Amino acid sequence: MNFDALHYPYRSQRNVVYAKNGMVATSQPLAAQAGLDILKKGGNAIDAAIATAACLTVVEPTSNGIGGDAFALVWTKGQLHGLNSSGPAPMNISIEKVKEDGHERMPKYGWVPVTVPGAPAAWVELSKRFGRLPLLDVMKPAIDYATNGYPVSPTLGRFWKRAFEQYKQNCTGAEFEAWFETFAPKGRAPEVGEMWSSLDHADTLEQITRTNGESFYKGAIAEKIAAASEVHGGYLTKDDLAAFQPEWVDPIKVNYRGYDVWEIPPNGQGIVALMALNILKGFDFTTKESTDTYHKQIEAMKLAFSCGKQYITDPKHMGVTAEELLSNSYGRKRQALIGSEAGTPAPGVPPRGGTVYLATADGEGNMVSFIQSNYMGFGSGIVVPGTGIAMQNRGHDFSLDPTHYNCLKGGKKTYHTIIPGFLTKDNQAVGPFGVMGGYMQPQGHVQVIMNTIDFHLNPQVALDAPRWQWKSDKTVEVEKSFPLHIAEELGRKGHDIQVLVDSGSFGRGQIIWRDPETGVLMGGTESRTDGAIASW
Known part of the structure; x- marks a missing residue:
């Protein structure tokens, strides 16, 4: 995996850490x-x-x-x-x-x-x-x-x-x-x-x-x-x-540009990140800091959440299988719904979380x-x-609507926000990654994976890069370091862009990648919290 953080205009707040x-x-x-x-x-x-x-x-x-x-x-x-x-x-x-x-x-x-x-x-x-x-x-x-x-x-x-x-x-x-x-x-x-x-x-x-x-x-x-x-x-x-x-479970995955991105299956919401990546792999991305890149990421995330909020619950009570939601044919159908303007899927309003x-x-x-x-x-x-x-x-995430897939029932597991991620290539481990924080988590997973695979950023820069978070309808929150000219252009596409100064709601992530030839470890930690990497 060839990383190049030097071309990226955002100044990383920490140095990537290497250890063996x-x-x-x-x-x-x-x-x-x-x-x-x-x-x-x-x-x-x-x-x-x-x-x-x-x-x-x-x-x-x-x-x-x-x-x-x-x-x-x-x-x-x-x-x-x-x-x-x-x-x-x-x-x-x-x-x-x-x-x-x-x-x-x-x-x-x-x-x-x-x-x-x-x-x-x-x-x-x-x-x-x-x-x-x-x-x-x-x-x-x-x-x-x-x-x-x-x-x-x-x-x-x-x-x-x-x-x-x-x-x-x-x-x-x-x-x-x-x-x-x-x-x-x-x-x-x-x-x-x-x-x-x-x-x-x-x-x-x-x-x-x-x-x-x-x-x-x-x-x-x-x-x-x-x-x-x-x-x-x-x-x-x-x-x-x-x-x-x-329960020991079989992890689920999508192949994204030659890499396998893995998540825990439902009742976790990791499948939302995989659905979004399954949509986004149908596009070619050459530049991270472009309006078109952010627009497509946001629209794919909306479409993924609209399915996730509809179906994810205890797997014994789901109306569809993970395989159906992650099929290439379904991904192409969802991709076709992305146009040049902001759309309005219909999931619920995601609350904030602590993880x-x-x-x-x-x-x-x-x-x-x-x-x-x-x-x-x-x-x-x-x-x-x-x-x-x-x-x-x-x-709290259970629905009291008896017709909803995630309706409350004794002994049932609810839709779950916390999701660990893992990356492999050619059946070898690249490493663990995660971005905590309620419904920000699958959005953070998509952003750091694309930062890594599409834009070749090292783990620290991939984490430090300004984040966005879709909230509901056409509302998207962005960090204060998010490029202002792109925020304005997204607004002209119909997105309701809100710049937040210090909300603590954009997630907190960690990444460790391993070089399969040398075994050298490379790690990044979250600059938005008291994050740390201990290594030897």
């Missing part, structure tokens, strides 16, 4: 270093991914937690494996019950949108199948940070303060008291540079480690979760937790693309008393 023995890229320096420490102790890329992920629940709680979900793509011994560790809705929930509770749509906060957390099971499953070190060694950095504390980093502090104000306004019932006790113990969000710790969080991580997850799903922790749910009228029970198992993504690689060729989230920042606003566990609100 191992690399960890994620949004928080302490978590990246934790993963690297595991590599240096003899762990492999899978061990490093688990250590980094567990650590991120402590050092970046604004975006993920023990009570969230996780997905992974694992490259090892020449094969790509997919892990879906997203949890279903509680068995005894229903559209009728939620409406009887007074909701016309699934709420964001409280126990109603809480689904079974999958992240702890993902760590255990990855360790059991592919890990090299004992889970206790791998989880130790996270436990240490939760016990002894760490200074809050700049971007983390900003989002923590924003979340505190949001929850103070929206989460006023007794069920939310433990969230404020845990994440705002001084009656406010911690300041940048201020130490924060959580002994309850540390104890929960230790119990998960010591019991290989049994405590969380069938033991003492499960009892605490179920008891808190029952007290506050939630639907989640101990039986729901005990029944959960992560962490990490990529790891070791000197043996193992690589991991891993993502986990509580959704919408801290999630539901629920912390299970005495555990430090912030519960996700993934159920």
Whole structure:
């Protein structure tokens, strides 16, 4: 893969990183270093991914937690494996019950949108199948940070303060008291540079480690979760937790200009990125900074989302197959709908999200693309008393329309926004990539893949390049660094272009590419957050 960042007019904020023995890229320096420490102790890329992920629940709680979900793509011994560790809705929930509770749509906060957390099971499953070190060694950095504390980093502090104000306004019932006790113990969000710790969080991580997850799903922790749910009228029970198992799945792909781009199949929205690329591969792109390039990218993304929002849900309840949505004939039909003016497909309005993504690689060729989230920042606003566990609100994405494919049903998995990506060529690994952030994620995947393949940008420049995000109808948000003359020309094509100064909504990505001949690793990390690459 020949990269040339020099011709690109945008000044990259960081230098691309090269290493040979191992690399960890994620949004928080302490978590990246934790993963690297595991590599240096003899762990492999899978061990490093688990250590980094567990650590991120402590050092970046604004975006993920023990009570969230996780997905992974694992490259090892020449094969790509997919892990879906997203949890279903509680068995005894229903559209009728939620409406009887007074909701016309699934709420964001409280126990109603809480689904079974999958992240702890993902760590255990990855360790059991592919890990090299004992889970206790791998989880130790996270436990240490939760016990002894760490200074809050700049971007983390900003989002923590924003979340505190949001929850103070929206989460006023007794069920939310433990969230404020845990994440705002001084009656406010911690300041940048201020130490924060959580002994309850540390104890929960230790119990998960010591019991290989049994405590969380069938033991003492499960009892605490179920008891808190029952007290506050939630639907989640101990039986729901005990029944959960992560699923190994076959990743899905499209071939884009000789490269295979891989995603987790539905219920994840990775197929949206693949549908967009399947449309875009029918065009020739020679220049990144052109109105025509951006116009076609945006229009393809709209068309992909219109299908994704219609069909994506638990695969047992989908009306079509992934193969049908990714067929070349369907891609050509969708491509034919792109004209010279902005169109108006009809998906719902994408909300914002909160997620962490990490990529790891070791000197043996193992690589991991891993993502986990509580959704919408801290999630539901629920912390299970005495555990430090912030519960996700993934159920918010369910529809209460019984005719919709993604309608709420007990035991069903919802449309899921978090998606890890992976790139291969000629059956060899190129590497993991991801861009976190709600419905920005497939849009970010398309942009960084095209930056890489079509425009030959190295990983850091591919990430630093100004991003756009389609929101709804003809509305497209762009970063302040987006070329103004192109924004104006897109406006003349009918796009409603809105320039955002500092929204934090354009996603946060990581990339690691591997040279198949030399084994040299090349990484880029997100300049829009406290991103870091640890390598050796």
